[in-house]
Amino acid sequence: MIEDRPAALKNRVEYFTLPTKPFFLSWNWVPELVKASLVPLGGIQPITGKMAELAGCVIYDDPSEEEVRYFRSIEAKFQPVLLVMSLATISGSEDALVGVPYAISAIPMSKRGVVTTVDIDSVKANQGGAAFAKADWCYFGFDPFVGQWSAFSKAETILDMKGGKGYVDELGVVVGMYYLRTEYDRDDVSEVDRFLPDEKSRKRFLRNRIKTVYQPFKRVEARRIWGVQTPIELFLYQELLFRGFKPQLQQLVFPDGRTYPSLYDSYADVETRHELHLLTEIDLYFPDQRLAVFCDGRHHGKGKQIERDAKIDKQLAEFGISTVRVSGKLIIQDLAAAADTVCQKLYQRMDQTSADSKVG
Structure with a gap:
């Protein structure tokens, strides 16, 4: 939970008010290229030349049978990672509530404080994350600065449970999911980088991607992709x-x-x-x-x-x-x-x- 809240905020009635029904997320506050960088983050990541070869150059979130056989043969392991948007405020009318973001983080799924690791059969059973994405998931008591939370469930369940009371900035709305390989050849990573002007820029971009979204997690933490730092x-x-x-x-x-x-x-x-x-x-x-x-x-x-x-x-x-x-x-x-x-x-x-x- 986020600590040391100023009295001026806590004295605002709207500051400790949660919506009692679904709301929209405003992506207009997020830089365009940051938004674009999140679009490819689904299925198995990072995408490699080997995966493209196995899938016939057309890769879907749901891995192909060729990919499944390959990853099964090398006993590959994957960490399910969630992309979480934290909200500063939720405003608007009852018919059009809009959440304003202040951070987007990558956080691994975990159990009892240990990062979850699965095999390719689990990835396939979840259709590369497609099955998970059919519901709106949400953290509550979520602190993106330290990577801790008090509850995780469907957003509707969280909102019903809180009954309109709680801090909006402790809502962490899941906006994406991918399966991060624990081992891969960095030289074989195939990144969506056509918007970059030259090879040097592409290498800098890839270094940042590996650091923020492709580096396997050793512990449960929230890695900031965009947003406030403190x-x-x-x-x-x-x-x-x-x-x-x-x-x-x-x-x-x-x-x-x-x-x-x-x-x-x-x-x-x-x-x-x-x-x-x-x-x-x-x-x-x-x-x-x-x-x-x-x-x-x-x-x-x-x-x-x-x-x-x-x-x-x-x-x-x-x-x-x-x-x-x-x-x-x-x-x-x-x-x-x-x-x-x-x-x-x-x-x-x-x-x-x-x-x-x-x-x-």
Whole structure:
């Protein structure tokens, strides 16, 4: 369960209110290439040249008989992995409730704290995950920051059980499933990467894919694919959403001033093919106002980190990006004041943008 919730959030009636019926998931908040990267994640992963050869170059989630015989012959093992979307808020009318995401994670299925491992016959019996996907599954008490939860069942069962009471941000909605091979030849992996400009970008993309979604799990954990990194970011994000603002999450900035909503977007840009090192990752970003919001934990107020933060702020300013830093302590103890600090800076940037447009 997510801890240290600010009183300002807990005092909101809507903050501890769950829907009592099904709702929609808003994918509009997720970067396009992140969404596209999730589409191929079904059936057996990663896909290899050997699998394509066995399946006649047309691969389905439900493995072919040739694939089954092959994996059975080598005694292959697989980890069932779920793709889970965590929700910051659920809003809208009773007829059109929409969940706004703050994270997407990959987490292995498990039993008594041990990662589940199955053979190819189990994969085939579940049609490569198709049988599992026929129902809407959901975690409750789900904490994507530590990979823990209190309940797992069909979404309808969870909502009925909670009776409209509970924290929305502890709902983890399953949006996908795949079977991860515990052993495979990395040089034989066949990835969907036609959107990338060159071979170097494809290699960088594959390295990231292996790290986040293809690396076999040694323990039960939630691996972040997209979204906020810490609870303090989530709390400030939620407060800004309640106030009607819609910042982007985890905007990447490179030393030449280029900004991207995800690593996949940076890989797709031919101008970053030389693999520039990342300058910083903005926690909450307002692109129209070019305002970067950083939620600084305890280590940001110590030693050389202060100097590093000041250097980053200076470099961002050279790119026309203004920064505001909010301490985690302030977010926890006085969330309203923390959000006021952001809003004040945001209004200043809005006024400046308006003035600049009139001059132009």
